Amino acid sequence: MLLHLLNRSAASSHVYRDALRAMAEDDCLLLTEDGVYSALMPLAEHFSAVYGRLFALREDLASRGLEGRCAEQIVIVDMEGFVQLTEDADRVVSWF
C-alpha cells in the first residue's frame, strides 16, 4: 500500500486528478494543508473513487475552521494517525 499525500485544494489545482489516477486499489490518500479544503462537499465528491481510504488531517482542518464541516465519507486523523498511516504504507508519494 502506498500513502499519497495531497496538499492542494481541488478548487484551485488539478493535481488531485493525477494523484487519483496514480492510486492503486489499496492505496490511501491523506489530505493535508490546503488539501483539506477538499474534505467538504461538494469538493469531496471529486474523491468518490477513493471513499473509505480517504483521510484528512485534523490539525489542518482545525486551523482553517473546517473541523466538524467535513463530508461524512472522510476519515479524520490527527498527527498520530498520520504517523500510523505512514508506518502502514510501503512508501509515501507527495502531490503538491
Added chain:
Amino acid sequence: MATTTIERWVRVEGQEIALDPEGYLVDMTDWSPAVAEALAAEEERELTAEHWEVIEVLRDFYARYEMAPAMRPLVKAVGQALGPEKGKSLHLMKLFPDSPAKAGARLAGLPKPTNCL
C-alpha cells in the same frame, strides 16, 4: 556549478584569467588551449594528444547539452567520439588521475560537473 566568485588569477599570454575557489574558470569564454596548458601546468600535468582529444569531447558535450558530464556519460561520450578502446574509465583514469570528470572539466574550461562525487 561555476561560481562567480573570483578567488585568484592566472596569467596566460599577458592576460589575467579569473579562477573560482575550486580553480574553474569564472568566465567560460576566457578559455583557449593556452589557458588549458596553464591550468594543467598548475597541476603538474603534461597535456598529450590523448588529453587534448578528451578535452575536445568535453567541450563538444557542453556545447550540445549545456552541462559538464559526470563520469558515466563522459565515458560514453569518449567511446562514441574516439572509439570503444578509449571509452573506458581506465583510460580516463590514466589520463586524469583523481577524478577525470572534474579534472577534465576544469582543463576544458567548463563549470564543475554538478552530479558526481
Added chain:
Amino acid sequence: MSDRSPMPMLVVLRHAPHGSSWLREGLDVALVGAAFGQSVTLLFIGDGVEALVKGQQTGPLGQKGTHPTLDMLAMYDIETLLVDAESLAQRGLIETDLQLPVTLVAPERLPSLFAHHAPVFNF
C-alpha cells in the same frame, strides 16, 4: 557497473519548463541517480508533458532551457521516458510533437508504475 537496487527509481515530472524550477530539479535528481548507477524511469504527467515539446529555446533573458538536458538523458543511460497519454491528449499534443521518442502510458497502467518503482520522487 555498480550495484543496482531491485526496483528502478521513478522521477515524476509534473511541471512545465521555464515557469518554475521544478522540472529542472526533477531532472537533476534523475541525473544524480543515473550517475550513481541507479536505473531511472521518468514519467511526464500533467504540465510535465510540455517539457518534451519540440522547438524550445532559452528564456527571453537568456535563461537556460531544459531541452538540452532532455537530449542528454541518453548519455546517462536514462532511456525509459514514459508519457501519460491522457495529459498529452488534454493539451492537444501528439507523439510527433515531442523532441524525443517516448512510450505512452495508458491511465490503467499508472498505479502499477507507482507500485513497482522505489523510490518515487515527485516534482
